[in-house]
Amino acid sequence: KAGVTQTPRYLIKTRGQQVTLSCSPISGHRSVSWYQQTPGQGLQFLFEYFSETQRNKGNFPGRFSGRQFSNSRSEMNVSTLELGDSALYLCASSDRTGWTGELFFGEGSRLTVL
């Protein structure tokens, strides 16, 4: 069974640009969550999608957005990039329908903002 696939794995952008990251969950999983990992702030929750609906959202500015498609694949977008957005962005999928269910993480997309 294929795991969680994130693309691209590495990318470099400049301040003011925007970026779109993609996540394909494990087959059959309908929940996709996104997390940001930085050395200073650690791992922080961005948002969770379930069946194309945003179910939960973390404390990030509106520049961070996401969506989920009918095949459960998810994208997150960051607009007007800032230096502080440099991070490892991790996607996790789960077969949870309620609030239980193990999360499986992808390898991440490492974003560098210059």
Added chain:
Amino acid sequence: ELKVEQNPLFLSMQEGKNYTIYCNYSTTSDRLYWYRQDPGKSLESLFVLLSNGAVKQEGRLMASLDTKARLSTLHITAAVHDLSATYFCAVDSYGKLTFGQGTILTVHP
């Protein structure tokens, strides 16, 4: 706001020794996860603890959950070099994981 605190944050161990990592959290939850992260890699799931008193063991690692004390422990038995990594606990609240700061474990010969 849920807070999750791990200690110690840095742990240097000798091979063959035992030690425990502690994870305290601030609000009620009965779902707690332990993850391992190697440098430059993603998070590998170690344990899922879903009820008070849950205890799970895998190899040299054993995790437990006390929801009344809001405390989970990750016990390492007879450490080996391969266990060197960063270990995170995470508390699940309505689908949102709040992570501890991570414990950087280094095992020396």
